Amino acid sequence: MNHWLMKSEPSVFGIDDLARAPRRRTLWDGVRNYQARNFMRDMRLGDEVFFYHSNCAEPGIAGVMRVVREAYPDPTQFDKNDPHFDPRSKPDDPRWSVVDLEFVKKFDAVVALSKLREVDALETMRILQRGNRLSVTPVSNKHWKKICSLAGEKT
DNA sequence: GCCAACGTTGGC
């Protein structure tokens, strides 16, 4: 099983929104970056994903979700009324993908970005690198376990 | 193929 991290702005869609969603599931739409898309296409059923809150008062990791459907075409790319509409994308040759994710747990407290930066063992994490903007990134087993322990969770 | 201009991300 592989591990991942996905960013979302809590003012748009945060972990509480996922916990309240029907069947506690959502499709992760609106990704419009090729590298991030390619990572989503590598996700497999059962993979676990950190839910990262970005662009907010306390950026950091808020909890965990799980992949419950592997990549398929993002419906918003074909919807003229959606902000993520992509006129260059054709139904027989879609550019953008989504995966379905299910709520697993919310951490008792957000593991803050500032905290992650203090931990030597996490130095090489992708989201901690300078200028990083990717909204979907892989997380190594070592980093996954470390962050779970920071969150006070057993692995 | 180069690269300047532009739009977006996201921490602070």
Add this chain to the structure above:
DNA sequence: GCCAACGTTGGC
């Protein structure tokens, strides 16, 4: 709100 870093676009 600021601004650095980055990806994309489009003229040449």
